[in-house]
Amino acid sequence: MDVPGVPLAPDFDAGGTPYWLRALGDAPPGRRLPGPMTADVCVVGAGCTGLWTAYYLKRADPGLRVVVLERGTPGRGASGAGGGRLSGESPASCARLARRHGRFAVIALQRALFETVDEIVRVAVHEGVDADLLKSGLLYVARNPAQLARLETHVRLSRTWGWAERDLHLDTLARVNVAGAAGAAWSPHGARVQPAALVRGLARAAAGLGVEIYDHTPVLRIRPRSSVSPAAAATPHGTVAAEYVIRATEGFTAALEGHHRDWLPMTDSMIVTTPLPDAAWAEIGWEGAEPLTDVAHAGVRLQRTADGRVAVGGRGRPYRYGSRVADSGRADPGAVAALWRALVAMFPAASAASVAGAWTGVLGVPRDRCPSVTLDHRTGLGHAGGFSLSGLTASNLAARTLRDLLLERDSTLTALPWVHWRNRRWEPEPLRWLGIRAGYALYRAADAHERSSASPKTSPLARAAAVLTRR
Template sequence: MGLFTTAAQMRPIPRSTRFVNGAVSFWFREIGLPERRDPLPGSADYDVCVVGAGYTGLWTAYYLKKARPDLRVVVLEREFAGFGASGRNGGWLSAEFAGSRERYAESHGKGAMIALQRAMMSTVDEVISVAETEGIDADIVKGGMRLVATNAAQRERMVEDIEYLQEWGYWPDDIHLLPDDHGSPLAVHEAVASAYSPHAARVQPAKLVTGLARAVEALGVTIFEGTAVEEIRPRQGAARPAVVTEHGTVYADHIVRATEGFTSTLRGQRREWLPMNSSMIVTEPIPAEVWDKIGWEGREVLGDTAHAYVYAQRTADDRIAIGGRGVPYRFGSAQDKDGVTQPQTIAELWRALTRMFPDVADVPVEHAWSGVLGVPRDWCPSVHMDTGSGIGWAGGYVGSGVATSNLAGRTLRDLVLGRDTELTRLPWVGHQVRGWEPEPLRWVGTQVIYGLYRSADRRESKTPEEKAHTSRLAGLATRIAGR
């Protein structure tokens, strides 16, 4: 598909009479936008100040207060809790971990990376357990993860990826190729191979993040919304670390930066993490007779193995929500305010949806939205606490943050409290990488990378089975990206 989509290309897409583009996300439209909490009333002093009320910040505050109820913890948020990726993502609570396993193994050894992967698997159950304990109804169903290949090159890559993962912490029961006669009720059109992992659950992201915010407040954490952070200042001599906002300055012994895709908006952080755009559409509720053809009774989260991949879920009220990268990056790290999605991205996602499920071609699209996630230069997530400056951070999840943010929150708890634990010894702790190139290099590079990935997908879809291999264009894109 070209860079631009014409009105004629958009016309075939059925859109609901209730169609909305933006408005943060369908997830928040479903539950209603939350009533805003008060902004910071003025300068203040706390033990721990968390910047960002998404999953990472809220999990960090939650576990700190559970461990040390006497700690004075505050969370500062520019918009409202869950406004960013935490309230807009695809609802994949999975053990997937982004980043090069070899890079982490170089510094800590292969065993440490395997331990990190096993920790991710247990994190899925940890999130489910906390949701149950705190009474957070987030439509969670642990149906596992299904991956499909729709051409021979994807099938070959799927087999190779499974073999690779089974060398890095996945055992055969943790991810495996499904036999041709596996009898799954989920029917994906033209699927030539499928894989399954039990370590995943479907969630409603906005329900999870708003419920978590309520649980954090119930523990005694203060959340100030409508409070834009301008700068985070490290400890300097006798001067404590500080967070400078439009409403005053917060001083604290420890500051946790939990801003993920919005990190580039902070002073001095413009090239730290690339704000990568990801987009979604959701259908109207699908009729029962169509579900009889599709199946999907197990509510697995669903993805494909294309280079420009998509991810999907069957929602609690029987819609299909599907997402992908769309237009991945805006020049100068520009970010949308309200999640409005470009027409060509809506068209791309609709075509992906109807390729997988032709029977939903007449079901109208009810909502489209976008958001940003954080991408480090080496595409590897990290968590860190610098005891000298008093500043810590976590993020760079590259689209796999629903579970990873929980692991990060528990790890930051231990780092802030000065504990030496299995979590603080995991290899992503302290991982640092150089910043992204200045503009226009990072914009050009991103366009080239995703253009190559899409070209690779097109080539693979047209290659005869007997000649099918992963396109060299994809390998070139990966090398340019530095992944």
């Protein structure tokens, strides 16, 4: 890959394999589904949602036979390719949930997400999962007057949805030296994590409890329970019949028969640098390694890795016509260049490094920006997903909720407002392609307008994009 204006390391990896996976080395050999079988619960997808669900089910009832089917290898999807942050942020549209369930139900979901960050850290320690976990909070950075005004408004409005002063407050940005920063906010409810190491460790822990994981076993269709047959997941290597089949396919949901317009497969691009020299880190600071997000409309997310690199993520070519998903994971050169420019604009000292790798991951985005956790005891089918950029945290809470739904437990989790949420479907093509393409063009133009303006007002271009995408 040739990317003008971007220094590429001599061993730059353009093959699409996330740095997180490359850093771990080859995974232990897996096994393909050997043929038809039966189970109590069949989970489709070995990302965080699927693996957490299997893990908690076996913890709660060791006698259950739980089978997990994965089209590739565990962690090769969004779970092991993302930005590597645990976040207490809600992936849902709080206003939409509140209109149906009330404000206090949304606050309950928010508080549960805060607690989930600690739950993930607890399980990782208990299971001996070494995933570079560091709970030092989250930073949000504004770099112009319009961004700062939006950030201040966000902090103020967050009080409506359960964020107290201790949960999110404006910050002096003494922790890190971001060029041109106009202000910041900090939340304690976040942590850095090596996402592929978390997924691989979780798969190992689940297998140790007796969960059967079969990789390179794509599911072609999911069949509901009928009067004469159980629910089932059909693969090229045989069908798994089960009392319950749980779909945990996130961005790959559109590839399943009958689910083409459920969630939009949105592509997120990533780059990672070579290790920065000590002099660069002395200038940047960032000793707490808090995951950092700028508050631009088409913003970026950054992580200081445990080995002294910076990983940067954002939307490059966000959507492919017809909900197609590129299996290669290769990043677009334009996205690589844009992420590099964003990095050195925020941290000029990072120009002492070069880009060591680039890749993409695929997120599942609901039309109404509300994730859902659902189980139908009549059909034997359930699903969880639509978490967008909060998946590493939300997937754990969703999995514990699915556990309680499957075991028919009434709990505070099964009362959360995303349970049995019915998502609106995406528009048919070419409407969704045109809408996404136009929306992101407007957001990028709005960011450019705000960078060149001293006004604290959000660009009208962004408001137009929000109307177009119904964000």
